[in-house]
Amino acid sequence: MSFQKFTLGLVAAFGLPWLLLIAVPFGTTRNIDAPEFDEDKDGRTGLYETASRTGRVANGSEVYGANGCYVCHTQVIRPTNAGNDLWRDAWAGQKNDDTKNGPRESNAFDYKGELIAHIGLTxxxxxxxxxGYRLxxxxxxxxxSxxxxxxxxxxxxxxxxxxYDSxxxxQPQLFRPANAFGQTTEAYLDAEGNKLVPGKSAKALANYLLKLKKDDFIPDSINYSRD
Ligand code: HEC
Structure with missing residues (x-):
C-alpha cells in the first residue's frame, strides 16, 4: 500500500466521522435560538418558557435517581412510529386540559433543571x-390530599x-419514626403498623412526583405530535 493510499484511508476512517458526528452537529447547534411561539400556528407570541424545575423539585429529582426509580419507570413519551405512548392519554398527557395542547411527545426541554434526565431503563x-395528574x-x-x-x-x-399485587x-428509608409522645398530625402507617413521618427526601420526592406534568403547551416548531 502506498503512503498516499494509507493517508487517504486514515482521513476516510477518522476524518469523515469527526466531520459528521462532531464538527457538523456542533456548528449547527452552537447558536440555536430559543423556541418561540408563532402567532399563526400557536395563537400566541413570545418565548417558550419551560416549566420551572428548581428548588425542591430539583432535589426530588435527585432522590428519584438515588433510589433507583428510573430502573423501572421511564419518563419519555415516544413518537407513534416508535411505540403507542401517544394513544395512552394518561401517559402522554391530558386531553382537553387548560393547555389545549393535547398529549405530546417528550422533548429535551422536559428535563431542563434536572441534574440527570430520567428517561429510564425499563x-x-x-x-x-x-x-402528577394521575396521583x-x-x-x-x-x-x-x-x-x-x-x-x-x-x-x-x-x-x-x-x-395488592404491586x-x-x-421506600421506608425516606421516612423516620414518629414521635411516640405528643401530637403527630402527619404520621403514616407502614405494613407492620409503625407510625412514620416523611423525611426531607420523601417531601422532595413527593413534590417532584406531583409536579410531573410534562404536557405543557409548546411551540408548533418543536411539537412533533401536533396531529
Ligand atoms: C422494581 C421496579 C420498580 C421500582 C424500582 C420502582 N417502581 Fe414504581 N411502580 C412499579 C410498578 C410495577 C408499578 C405499577 C403498579 C403500581 O401501581 O404500584 C409502579 C407504580 C408506581 C407509581 C404509580 C404510577 C401510576 O401510573 O399511577 C408511582 C407514582 C411510582 N411507581 C413511583 C415510584 C418511585 C418514586 C420509585 C422510586 C423510589 C419507584 N416507583 C420505583 C415498579 C417499580
Missing amino acids: RNGPDLSNV EQAAAAAGV PEDYVYQRLLTPRAILDN TCPS
Whole structure:
C-alpha cells in the first residue's frame, strides 16, 4: 500500500466521522435560538418558557435517581412510529386540559433543571412523565390530599386500593419514626403498623412526583405530535 493510499484511508476512517458526528452537529447547534411561539400556528407570541424545575423539585429529582426509580419507570413519551405512548392519554398527557395542547411527545426541554434526565431503563412500571395528574386523580378518588396519597404510596404501595399485587418497592428509608409522645398530625402507617413521618427526601420526592406534568403547551416548531 502506498503512503498516499494509507493517508487517504486514515482521513476516510477518522476524518469523515469527526466531520459528521462532531464538527457538523456542533456548528449547527452552537447558536440555536430559543423556541418561540408563532402567532399563526400557536395563537400566541413570545418565548417558550419551560416549566420551572428548581428548588425542591430539583432535589426530588435527585432522590428519584438515588433510589433507583428510573430502573423501572421511564419518563419519555415516544413518537407513534416508535411505540403507542401517544394513544395512552394518561401517559402522554391530558386531553382537553387548560393547555389545549393535547398529549405530546417528550422533548429535551422536559428535563431542563434536572441534574440527570430520567428517561429510564425499563418500562417495568408505568411511564411517569405525567403521573402528577394521575396521583391527583387517585388522591381525589381516595378522598385524601395529593401529598398524603403519595406518602402512603411510597410507604405501602400494595395497601393502595386495588393494588395488592404491586411490585413497586416500598421506600421506608425516606421516612423516620414518629414521635411516640405528643401530637403527630402527619404520621403514616407502614405494613407492620409503625407510625412514620416523611423525611426531607420523601417531601422532595413527593413534590417532584406531583409536579410531573410534562404536557405543557409548546411551540408548533418543536411539537412533533401536533396531529
Ligand atoms: C422494581 C421496579 C420498580 C421500582 C424500582 C420502582 N417502581 Fe414504581 N411502580 C412499579 C410498578 C410495577 C408499578 C405499577 C403498579 C403500581 O401501581 O404500584 C409502579 C407504580 C408506581 C407509581 C404509580 C404510577 C401510576 O401510573 O399511577 C408511582 C407514582 C411510582 N411507581 C413511583 C415510584 C418511585 C418514586 C420509585 C422510586 C423510589 C419507584 N416507583 C420505583 C415498579 C417499580
